[in-house]
Amino acid sequence: DAKTTQPTSMDCAEGRAANLPCNHSTISGNEYVYWYRQIHSQGPQYIIHGLKNNETNEMASLIITEDRKSSTLILPHATLRDTAVYYCIVRVSNYGGSQGNLIFGKGTKLSVKP
Amino acid sequence: GAGVSQSPSNKVTEKGKDVELRCDPISGHTALYWYRQSLGQGLEFLIYFQGNSAPDKSGLPSDRFSAERTGGSVSTLTIQRTQQEDSAVYLCASSLARTDNSPLHFGNGTRLTVT
Numbered sequence: 001d002a003k004t005t006q007p008t009s010m011d012c013a014e015g016r017a018a019n020l021p022c023n024h025s026t027i028s029g030n031e032y033v034y035w036y037r038q039i040h041s042q043g044p045q046y047i048i049h050g051l052k053n054n055e056t057n058e059m060a061s062l063i064i065t066e067d068r069k070s071s072t073l074i075l076p077h078a079t080l081r082d083t084a085v086y087y088c089i090v091r092v093s094n095y096g097g098s099q100g101n102l103i104f105g106k107g108t109k110l111s112v113k114p
Numbered sequence: 115g116a117g118v119s120q121s122p123s124n125k126v127t128e129k130g131k132d133v134e135l136r137c138d139p140i141s142g143h144t145a146l147y148w149y150r151q152s153l154g155q156g157l158e159f160l161i162y163f164q165g166n167s168a169p170d171k172s173g174l175p176s177d178r179f180s181a182e183r184t185g186g187s188v189s190t191l192t193i194q195r196t197q198q199e200d201s202a203v204y205l206c207a208s209s210l211a212r213t214d215n216s217p218l219h220f221g222n223g224t225r226l227t228v229t
Binding site for chain 2: 030031032034041042043044045046049051091101102103104105106107
């Protein structure tokens, strides 16, 4: 089962910041938080990931609370092309320190409106 | 650079036939994953390869499903005696390193329709 909780859907006005919340209260100290999005008929697209510190790249920012029990993905200036399902995933370390699987939940359907 | 490539992009087959789905990972990526996504559903993990070995096959739904990887590169997912419930998009992903700090990069999938 996914270790995260996300709202089912959210709306955002074009040009405004989209703030997508995620709860992961059972996260362990060595587990990363990953964000992906899926636009209709395409494979999931990697956005960003982090462990403890806040992260920023050309697509988005990831804010992780100090207790690591929740995080927020920020799209600073949402466009219509950002309409997608956004997945917050806690990567489970299954393999004695090597790569863990990504277990996808239901995600948040973000609709960016003109 | 080139991303994960999957072929065919669409496959229609009759119930009972065998199908092979191919995945070409990003060059140099040692880990390879197969997922499937049924209509309107989330992604379901199938199998994970590290190099040519599969340390985690826990997601394969039945013994009709198998996968192999050769040369640490191309992988093939085979479904024998296909059933209508096998209809789904089959997604492949690869990642660079043997750590949880290495993102998976997905292809656009093969849409399988079993009639």
